[in-house]
Amino acid sequence: MMKRSLSIRLFFHFAIVITLSLSAIGVFTYTYASTEMNDQLADNIAQTMRNTAYQTDLYLQNYDRATYSILSNGSVKQFLDMNPEDSYAYYEYSRQIKTNVFPPVFMLYPQIKFLYVIGENGRVVIDDNQNSAGIPDMDAALQYKELLAATPANGESTLLTRSIRSEQSANVITIARRIRGVSSYTPNGVLAMEVNVLELDKIWGELDLGKGGYQYVIDQNGTVIYTPGEAEAQTAMPSSSVNRLMQMEAGSLELNTDGTKRLFISELSDYSGWRFVASVPLEELQRPIATIRSTTLWVGAGTLLAALVVAYRIGASQVEPIRVLMNGMRQTEKGIWNKVEMKERRDEIGVLIRSYNLMVSRLSDMIESVYESELRRQKSEIELQQEALERHRAEFQALQLQINPHFLYNTLETIKCYAVVQDSEEITQMVESMAHMLRYSIQTNLEEITVANELKHVLAYLSIMKHRMDRELEVEVIIAPDLLLEKMVRLTLQPLVENVLQHAFPQGMEPGHFIRIDARRLEDRFLVIVQDNGMGMSEERLEKLRRRLELNRLAGEDSDDVYHRGGIGLMNVHRRIQLVFGEMYGLMIESEQGLGTTITMALPADQHSKRI
Template sequence: MLKQFRSTLKYKLSVLLIVAILIPLLTFGFVLYLMASDISEDKTKDAGMNGMKQISTNIEFITQDIENTVIFLIGQDEIQSYLTTSNPSVSQQAEVISLLIDLAMPKSYIFDISIIPNRSDSETLSLNPMIDANYPPLPNRNQFNPIPFQEYKGWTQVHNMQTASYGNKNVVTYMHPVRSIGQFDSIGMITVSIPESELSSILLDNNISNVENVLLLNEQQQILSAKNRDWLNRTLTSVYPNIPPALTQQSGFTERGEGLTRETVMYFTIPQLNWKLISLVPYDQYMSENRYVLFLTIAAASGALLCISALIIFFVQWVTKPLQKVTQHLREAEPDIPIPTYPRKSVDEVGLFIHSYNSLSDRIAILKEQVKMKEAWKKQLDLRALQAQINPHFLYNTLSSIKWKALLEKQDDIASMVGSLSNLLRFSLNKGMEFCEVQQEVEHAKHYTKIQASRVPGQFEIQFVIEEQILDRQMLKLVLQPLIENAIQHGFKEKKDPRYDYRLCTIELDQHMTFTIEDNGVGIESANLVELKRIIQLPMDQYQLEFGHYGLRNVHQRLMLHYGPEAGLQVSSTINNGTKVTFTIPIIEGETP
């Protein structure tokens, strides 16, 4: 069924049209999808970079402000005097604390400011009553000559600050050494701590940027802030093992992972601080944005498919319907009914085909009419020819008239000859009768020899030796006469040897229905005899007439046809000694005569 359908023009046209239209459409959709992917990626990257710039600016603002605050504090008399005076008074301490409160109060991002004196007789002053600041190990810029704590200037990693009033708090601290004005002696240290939650809120504030999952790294690649609190202080490579280490540029993009888990890594370096902002965007995100494009493409392809299907059905119907109709007309065509025409609706190839088909119908009708007329004309001519043929009745009656006229004129020879001819004619022309009595066949042979004898008197003699008891048996008629004709004529024309001028021919018929026709003619050479035996086997059609021996062939084949292969003619001959032809008609017991 499917195979059958596949071979139809409908199927082929449909497939061709679908392929021709859908492939470009789908290709276009796919390219559009890829382009949209790229655009979406670029857009995400641009937006991400802008967001990170914003975050960077905000962080820079805070850190810059803190660094400026520290410079301001170093220059204050209260600080200088507190750090340089031995056993400072309570009022000195109170002055410092009140200065720190004044500075820190309006700034939510300052969690704590501590003044740490080098002198052992002075106490560390903090904004928050401190239990343990837990200052982290300081990064060594020079391995062989580590900077002492009092000399360190810069930002620490995240550390957990224990305070009496706020409990534990993760903070990042800016440390700055204090030197005396004038002597430049190292007299102490100022630390300002930012709560990690403050940084985190900047990173995660979606009002500032649309970047998610942003990490903040310090110069040592340690995580200062992240959404996941467990990641704090870990290195980037321990969190994201596959990340390319070379984030050398000020800002840029790189990639991490393969295939479906691929991510775009965006990074941005905050100037001055050398801190880095890192953001990972999974490719899935672009894809999800592109799903809209994908949906649009599929919708367009489906819509197109529907339209095309409808058009194809219409178009294919339009092309194949006339073909099917014409095929049906041709298949059901009857010779007597004219082939029905099909209305032509267009002037294109299909229309031309229909036109040709319609004119074929007309042409067939014309040819048929011509054939009919010719047939009728031929029949008429045949009928006239038949009518023009001599009526056997007329021939027979005329011979009778001649016979009686000859008798009236006392011409008995003529009467006898005409009488024999008349009998010969009646027996030969009696159509539809294949069999006769043996006696009739013998009489017929005798009439024939009588006529021949009167034509060439004294040239031959025929003897009949007939067993009388079989005279009333039935036999195939017109068998003897051609054999006798063959026997008396054979050798006459070819040889004018006087020895063979007188021909003796004996026809014998014994009680077993075996016929023997023997002559004393010149005989047949053995080679010719073989050829003769071959020729009498040839079929009696128009193509084989040229081989001659028509009489022998006719008798031989009729005998075999009616009595079986054994009944055929047996020919034997000796050169210069005559020819003998025999055949036997089987006696069927109880046959009806």
């Protein structure tokens, strides 16, 4: 009875958890996926509309630039200022404009149908491209009045969906702007250019919005200047929809047209002011979402059924070994320490049964094993401490003997002799400085190092760097004379100066830059301070370096650019000081980006311990 009851309860709880989990995952997945897909499809269509508007603007601006050469032409300006009664002047200027001004523009822009200039004086010069359609008769005064009303007074161009041939208005765009003559201060004429929109039809007609999707182009006045040729496309854009679209800046709008709920996505052109509209049926747009919904339901139902079957089998398989273990524990309560006999299992229940058997048979041995384990742990800790001490000693010796090849010093002496023979003062100075640094480094038996010794080492380093960088390098030393004999750790000051040259002044020292070395006593401490006014460090980088110092890492990793690679380095100096004087001493760093860095070396005052 207990087995059955426990199995049913396990199955019931499993069923609840699985059902809730699958339901939550399915609902969340469907909701999130459908929302994201809707937004993504709308964004893709909007981006396509923006690209179409951009390509259209580029096309129209190209023709707009064609008017620049005309409006600045001298013949055109004189034509606008001429006496309207002077027929000879009108003939001469018209001939010059048709011969010299219009043909180059027609040649460069073959899609131009008509070019004409209308003056305030009532005169007009008009020409068509290759005389293919003939020049129509036009009322110059009426045309001038209409164009003047449609163009801005500041001389900017405007786009008009009109033509001097009324039957061709649907296929022509007129680019017009006010122009002025030579002597007039205000515009006294209008330049107009009629352009065939066949090329724009290619740009607008390439967009595929799927089944039932259409693209429209609407001008500033709400006139649909482009629509696909299908009859359904005409019905899908009624005037009421155009009015709603003209009232919004840009974005999407859901409307019911021709009995179908459609999504209208509108984008405005920055140059032409036209509105590019995509119309897509919501049913077509949401078709992938419906597929996701049905797939989610079927997969969820199948998964739920399979999970319930597995849950039932799991519950049944877990009850029997638990009952056997319970009977064994009842025997243990009576003082009968018998092992539980059961088929070998490799799961948690098998581990529990084996642990129970082990507890019953070897309880006393377990206590002894605990004692032995504790002793081994303590012994391991002692061994680890000894290993750490030996590692520190090895690190210390490695640092002390880091530069120890005597043959290098002898080789430098030979190079120096050659330099003296050949009278090369620069090489002599560099070799002497390098020899001094090597001699200073390999004197491992030198017990007392003073501030003066370290300063001489810095001087030799600067002498080498002066020749390497081909510029004078000066370090300002403001240490009081009575502090020059204070004791220091060997090879700790020069790495700090080298770090300044490497990182504070990566482009080299310029006028106004300084490196200052100071020292002072503060209670029982002796402080050596290296200060610069270089590029400094950011707060993040400074905090990272301070954490390194607190961790007492012997040297930085290869990826850390706050250390001086190839030399002893800041972390090396910090650790050397601590190995000699203890963890309470070492380096402290203050820095502000753009203002400089201050590195303080903390040492004990009046120390007499053995130095390296």
